[in-house]
Amino acid sequence: MPVPLLDVNAQNHPLESELLEAFTRVLRHGRFIMGPEMETFEKEVADMLGCRHALAVSSGTDALLLGLMALDLQPGDEVLCPAFTFFATAGAVSRLGAVPVFTDVCPVCFNMDVNDARAKITPRTRAVIPVHLFGQSADMDALLALAKDNNLRVLEDGAQAIGATYKGRACGTMGDFGAFSFFPSKNLGGFGDGGMLVTNDDSLAEYARVQRVHGMKPKYYHHHVGGNFRLDTIQCALLSVKLKHYATYTAQRQANAAHYAEALSKLPGVVTADPAHCKCPASQEAWLTANTARLILPVAYPHNTHIWNQFTLLVPGEGRRDALRNHLQAAGIGCEIYYPLTLDQQPCFGHLPESSRTGCGVAHRMAGEVLSLPIYGELTEVQRGEVIAAIASWLKH
Numbered sequence: 184m185p186v187p188l189l190d191v192n193a194q195n196h197p198l199e200s201e202l203l204e205a206f207t208r209v210l211r212h213g214r215f216i217m218g219p220e221m222e223t224f225e226k227e228v229a230d231m232l233g234c235r236h237a238l239a240v241s242s243g244t245d246a247l248l249l250g251l252m253a254l255d256l257q258p259g260d261e262v263l264c265p266a267f268t269f270f271a272t273a274g275a276v277s278r279l280g281a282v283p284v285f286t287d288v289c290p291v292c293f294n295m296d297v298n299d300a301r302a303k304i305t306p307r308t309r310a311v312i313p314v315h316l317f318g319q320s321a322d323m324d325a326l327l328a329l330a331k332d333n334n335l336r337v338l339e340d341g342a343q344a345i346g347a348t349y350k351g352r353a354c355g356t357m358g359d360f361g362a363f364s365f366f367p368s369k370n371l372g373g374f375g376d377g378g379m380l381v382t383n384d385d386s387l388a389e390y391a392r393v394q395r396v397h398g399m400k401p402k403y404y405h406h407h408v409g410g411n412f413r414l415d416t417i418q419c420a421l422l423s424v425k426l427k428h429y430a431t432y433t434a435q436r437q438a439n440a441a442h443y444a445e446a447l448s449k450l451p452g453v454v455t456a457d458p459a460h461c462k463c464p465a466s467q468e469a470w471l472t473a474n475t476a477r478l479i480l481p482v483a484y485p486h487n488t489h490i491w492n493q494f495t496l497l498v499p500g501e502g503r504r505d506a507l508r509n510h511l512q513a514a515g516i517g518c519e520i521y522y523p524l525t526l527d528q529q530p531c532f533g534h535l536p537e538s539s540r541t542g543c544g545v546a547h548r549m550a551g552e553v554l555s556l557p558i559y560g561e562l563t564e565v566q567r568g569e570v571i572a573a574i575a576s577w578l579k580h
């Protein structure tokens with residue numbers, strides 16, 4: 184039986200009657216733009232995360248863009264971004280005429296290497312965008328200290344990490360802003376595009392709220408050039424339905440990750456990533472060089488609640504990752520490479536100064552070794568077993 188990488192219907196179809204009810208309610212009242220369901224959904228998200236303000240916006244990408252606009256990012260400003268993330272993190276920076284400066288990442292948690300970020304600060308550095316990649320928090324104590332010491336604004340890219348925590352604090356609520364996405368493959372997956380911008384700062388929230396509607400306040404009076412970054416009432420109504428089940432979805436993903444870790448770690452040549460090697464580039468390098476394992480399993484740091492947007496293996500050795508991918512695909516098992524090309528290597532950033540594209544060696548290595556497995560909550564025990572069996576058979580080659 185084939186195992187898909189993701190099955191949105193398995194999560195959405197059991198909610199059909201609740202979703203139709205929400206849809207019908209909006210259909211009948213007809214307030215399709217910024218209707219009452221938007222405010223309700225914003226309040227529910229703010230309550231879940233424990234933050235003061237949540238603004239529903241058109242996508243995760245627009246949440247990042249709006250956050251940077253509200254932080255008054257100017258052309259020529261430099262913004263530290265990890266080299267290993269989805270494109271939107273740095274795309275939002277470039278669209279405002281600012282310069283993304285790419286930092287290396289940690290080979291254990293895949294997140295920003297704070298020492299490298301520190302080394303890349305210049306007098307033009309204005310902000311840092313920590314990404315909580317694959318559903319696990321970046322090293323926020325170190326990043327917040329770095330930002331404080333250097334007077335940088337912090338925009339957390341929590342697109343893959345809504346509900347994840349760092350030392351008990353919700354990802355997205357520790358910096359000036361946090362950005363989330365409701366793209367269908369994210370943990371709180373919507374019915375199309377959608378996103379959320381959150382903050383604890385009243386004046387930043389107010390400014391972003393106005394920028395969300397063309398910088399307009401009152402109607403037809405424009406103080407700043409904003410945009411249309413609204414999220415449809417219908418989308419908010421449907422997402423509210425799913426939010427009620429969100430704790431269950433997260434628990435299911437965590438259970439899947441635990442089962443994978445248990446079963447896969449027993450196979451020959453499989454090791455688990457060691458948190459002791461986070462933060463210190465020298466030990467990272469030594470670990471990478473010394474590691475002769477055939478598969479490295481991801482790990483959740485004890486101080487983090489990992490929500491497992493992805494369960495990402497490392498497959499070291501030239502061509503080995505692609506060999507495993509081909510093997511799994513031939514067995515009908517969905518898998519994906521997030522991400523095959525780091526941002527410092529993207530053609531669209533080729534014009535950036537050399538200094539913003541150097542020293543991302545670990546990120547390059549990750550791009551060559553990562554492979555993500557099906558981890559969605561509705562995955563059955565039988566399906567999980569098939570994934571594990573297919574990996575076991577590959578390891579015998």
Ligand SMILES: *Cc1c(COP(=O)(O)O)cnc(C)c1O
Nearest residue numbers: 242243244269271272342364366
């Ligand atoms: C998905 C994602 C985004 C963009 O979100 P969209 O809703 O697709 O615009 C930004 N950053 C990261 C890390 C993402 O995974």
